[in-house]
Amino acid sequence: MHKAHLFNYLGIESEDGTAFTEQSREQVDSFGADRHQGEGVEEVSANGEGFVVSTEESEYEAPYVVLATGAKRDLAEDLGCESTEEGVVNVDVEMETSIENAYATGAMVRAEEWQAVIATDDGAAAALNILTKEKGEHFHDFDVPDDAQ
Numbered sequence: 001m002h003k004a005h006l007f008n009y010l011g012i013e014s015e016d017g018t019a020f021t022e023q024s025r026e027q028v029d030s031f032g033a034d035r036h037q038g039e040g041v042e043e044v045s046a047n048g049e050g051f052v053v054s055t056e057e058s059e060y061e062a063p064y065v066v067l068a069t070g071a072k073r074d075l076a077e078d079l080g081c082e083s084t085e086e087g088v089v090n091v092d093v094e095m096e097t098s099i100e101n102a103y104a105t106g107a108m109v110r111a112e113e114w115q116a117v118i119a120t121d122d123g124a125a126a127a128l129n130i131l132t133k134e135k136g137e138h139f140h141d142f143d144v145p146d147d148a149q
């Protein structure tokens, strides 16, 4: 995103990619996300019940992983995710890879046809699918204006 300038992101007239990223991180933090910015991931491995994410500083266990490393696809390949004939990570419409509960988004799953809004949408599709799995039925992320409640 740091190389991009957004004139074509729905709802944003014009914004520098780095500024967009900073604003997005603030929005994520406002929901209480435990964000480990700048901690490079060295490996993602399956441990039977879920995944172990190994970084240069620590290890984290997680029932799901959403990979979003852009054109760098080595973490997905090392995990064993299947690739397409074009060499990108193969995902279904929910962005789930061939490894159950491992998702991949954005430039990892598309050859050259990249846009910020598409990468963001991929992440949303993955998140809703995870919430659906956790709930055991379709999760409807429907918020309404205050005056409609």
Ligand SMILES: Cc1cc2nc3c(=O)[nH]c(=O)nc-3n(C[C@H](O)[C@H](O)[C@H](O)COP(=O)(O)OP(=O)(O)OC[C@H]3O[C@@H](n4cnc5c(N)ncnc54)[C@H](O)[C@@H]3O)c2cc1C
Binding pocket: 001, 002, 003, 004, 005, 006, 007, 008, 009, 039, 040, 041, 042, 068, 069, 070, 071, 072, 075, 105, 106, 107, 108, 114, 115, 116, 117, 119
């Ligand atoms: C020059 C240029 C101009 C562009 N202009 C536009 C534009 O005007 N409008 C538009 O919509 N799109 C534009 N794009 C495309 C847009 O930037 C991409 O669609 C978008 O950034 C893809 O998002 P992503 O999340 O898949 O990957 P990225 O944005 O590339 O993010 C991947 C992130 O993963 C991190 N990462 C990688 N490996 C690891 C690891 N092992 N551990 C931890 N972190 C890791 C990277 O540091 C990076 O922060 C442009 C792209 C380029 C190159």
